[in-house]
Amino acid sequence: MCMSIPLYGFLEGDTLGLLVLAEEGETVLELARKLQDAASIRVARNDKIDFVYNGKAIDPGLTVAQAGLQELDRFDVIWRDKL
Amino acid sequence: MLSREEWLPLARKLDWDYTYVREDEVFPQVISGHPWLPHAEWKEWEESFKTSYREYVDNQYEKDMAVYAVRDAVGRLENIQKLAAPWMNSLKVHAAALPLAEFTGVIGSLRGARFGRDSAWRTMSTFGALDEYRHTQIPLLLFHQLVRWDSQFDWAHKFYHTNNWFAVASRHFFDELTLGQNAIEFAIGANFVLETGFTNLQFVGLASLARESSDHMFERMVTSIQTDEARHAQIGHPVLAVVMKHDPEYVQYLLDKWFWRSWRLFSILTGLSTDYLTALDQRPYSFKEFMEEWIIDQFLRTLDEFGLKKPWYWGIFEDELDIYHHMIYASAYTYRATLWFDFVLPSPAERKWLRQKYPKYWDDMDAVWEQVIERWRTVGPGAANERAVHGTAMPTFCDLCQLPLSAGTPRKNTANVLATEGRKYIFCSEPCRWIFLREPERYANHKDLVKRVLSGEAPAQLPNLLTEYFRLTPDTWGSDVYHGAYDWLAAQKTSVA
Numbered sequence: 001m002c003m004s005i006p007l008y009g010f011l012e013g014d015t016l017g018l019l020v021l022a023e024e025g026e027t028v029l030e031l032a033r034k035l036q037d038a039a040s041i042r043v044a045r046n047d048k049i050d051f052v053y054n055g056k057a058i059d060p061g062l063t064v065a066q067a068g069l070q071e072l073d074r075f076d077v078i079w080r081d082k083l
Numbered sequence: 084m085l086s087r088e089e090w091l092p093l094a095r096k097l098d099w100d101y102t103y104v105r106e107d108e109v110f111p112q113v114i115s116g117h118p119w120l121p122h123a124e125w126k127e128w129e130e131s132f133k134t135s136y137r138e139y140v141d142n143q144y145e146k147d148m149a150v151y152a153v154r155d156a157v158g159r160l161e162n163i164q165k166l167a168a169p170w171m172n173s174l175k176v177h178a179a180a181l182p183l184a185e186f187t188g189v190i191g192s193l194r195g196a197r198f199g200r201d202s203a204w205r206t207m208s209t210f211g212a213l214d215e216y217r218h219t220q221i222p223l224l225l226f227h228q229l230v231r232w233d234s235q236f237d238w239a240h241k242f243y244h245t246n247n248w249f250a251v252a253s254r255h256f257f258d259e260l261t262l263g264q265n266a267i268e269f270a271i272g273a274n275f276v277l278e279t280g281f282t283n284l285q286f287v288g289l290a291s292l293a294r295e296s297s298d299h300m301f302e303r304m305v306t307s308i309q310t311d312e313a314r315h316a317q318i319g320h321p322v323l324a325v326v327m328k329h330d331p332e333y334v335q336y337l338l339d340k341w342f343w344r345s346w347r348l349f350s351i352l353t354g355l356s357t358d359y360l361t362a363l364d365q366r367p368y369s370f371k372e373f374m375e376e377w378i379i380d381q382f383l384r385t386l387d388e389f390g391l392k393k394p395w396y397w398g399i400f401e402d403e404l405d406i407y408h409h410m411i412y413a414s415a416y417t418y419r420a421t422l423w424f425d426f427v428l429p430s431p432a433e434r435k436w437l438r439q440k441y442p443k444y445w446d447d448m449d450a451v452w453e454q455v456i457e458r459w460r461t462v463g464p465g466a467a468n469e470r471a472v473h474g475t476a477m478p479t480f481c482d483l484c485q486l487p488l489s490a491g492t493p494r495k496n497t498a499n500v501l502a503t504e505g506r507k508y509i510f511c512s513e514p515c516r517w518i519f520l521r522e523p524e525r526y527a528n529h530k531d532l533v534k535r536v537l538s539g540e541a542p543a544q545l546p547n548l549l550t551e552y553f554r555l556t557p558d559t560w561g562s563d564v565y566h567g568a569y570d571w572l573a574a575q576k577t578s579v580a
Binding site: 006008010012013014015016017018019020038039040041042043044071072073074 | 417448454498509533
């Protein structure tokens with residue numbers, strides 16, 4: 001059974017952090033898209049993005065569980081190749 | 084009969100040696116404050132106003148009569164209805180945030196009136212408590228007449244009794260600063276930092292904004308309040324001077340903590356009013372210019388006077404002058420239904436003005452507004468389309484200031500997570516984290532709004548959160564003042580088409 005994990009998501013270009021509920025089995029790319037959708041009223045969609053956790057870009061194909069994201073962690077979605 | 088000059092010094096400085104109890108039992112440190120010092124250390128405590136009770140009452144009576152006279156002349160409903168719609172919402176912000184916060188000031192001042200360490204301090208605090216009653220009652224009286232016309236003004240009474248996110252943040256601040264504070268920290272945090280540093284001058288600035296907006300009722304009200312603030316704020320200086328002799332590091336800590344905490348609320352209240360809720364042709368200055376001219380210069384001079392240093396985060400603070408209230412306003416606009424007042428979109432002319440006043444980060448803020456405006460263009464104007472131009476995800480909040488995680492810049496939000504004692508906390512900024520870590524026992528058990536939602540204490544669905552927890556209704560929650568029907572937006576659409 002997949003568990004929902006509440007996370008603090010920060011999208012580059014946005015003015016505040018949002019609470020995002022992640023599923024353990026979804027990929028971090030899907031999670032990034034979820035954050036982009038939630039912030040779309042303020043930030044235009046950008047397909048060239050990186051998912052950053054603990055200061056490192058994460059392989060977009062990894063699942064939330066594989067990336068090691070824990071409840072109430074912060075993740076960032078930034079414009080690609082900034083790191 | 085003694086003359087005033089003979090009896091007043093006797094009455095103001097009426098201290099004596101205790102014989103039946105110890106001095107530290109009359110003034111316990113837990114409520115009189117740190118450092119605990121014998122009265123001999125406080126006996127030179129002095130302030131310059133030296134007002135008698137009779138003079139105080141006579142003076143306040145005259146000030147009240149002046150307020151009533153202005154109310155009768157220009158404060159009637161028909162006068163208020165003529166004010167510009169954006170400014171009306173600045174009034175609603177202050178109508179809610181001001182009166183009951185001032186009432187907590189009554190409690191804090193009364194603590195000084197009983198547990199202040201010198202009789203002149205206690206006398207001055209008694210007047211301060213009476214002042215704060217006045218600052219509660221006047222706005223409640225003036226705004227009450229507007230409730231029958233616009234029920235958002237009902238938040239003058241209601242605000243602090245709700246769990247609205249801004250009320251949670253404001254209560255977190257005032258509970259600590261005024262309701263639950265010892266006499267020394269209240270004198271330094273409230274009288275010295277908040278009142279001398281911010282609100283005394285804020286009221287001067289607000290009066291100026293109100294005058295430019297032709298709101299003579301509000302101008303008179305805040306001017307009248309400011310004259311009280313200027314007097315009782317003077318309690319802070321002599322208290323600080325004594326504590327500086329014995330524990331300067333503690334004074335520096337209180338100063339650093341309360342300047343940051345005051346800045347957070349102040350930047351929202353005054354920043355939004357100055358740069359967004361005042362019509363462009365009526366803005367006498369930008370919020371940053373106001374801060375630099377009225378707050379910062381005076382504050383730094385006062386620090387020098389007492390041998391204090393700038394707060395360690397001064398660089399962060401200076402950077403925030405360019406961006407923090409803009410981040411908050413854009414966030415709040417897109418979550419306007421979570422608040423009790425209405426918002427306006429900045430027009431092209433206003434965005435040009437904002438770019439000129441805030442060149443450092445405006446490109447990033449402008450991109451946000453362009454996106455919001457594009458959404459209005461797509462869905463079209465109208466009250467029915469408000470929800471399509473509104474955030475739906477749960478916003479997040481700082482575990483210290485309880486305000487949205489909107490610090491830093493759009494490029495780099497400065498929120499940071501702390502894991503300690505088996506729990507996780509998140510802070511909007513380094514100063515908020517630092518304040519938390521200095522006194523974790525004071526703050527650790529307070530749940531921010533996200534933790535309340537996750538624990539089931541507050542509803543998770545935004546509409547339920549607004550109505551059941553924030554106590555808003557579709558009639559009173561915030562919307563765009565014009566529901567997206569701006570002439571300039573229609574003109575742009577036409578020209579694009």
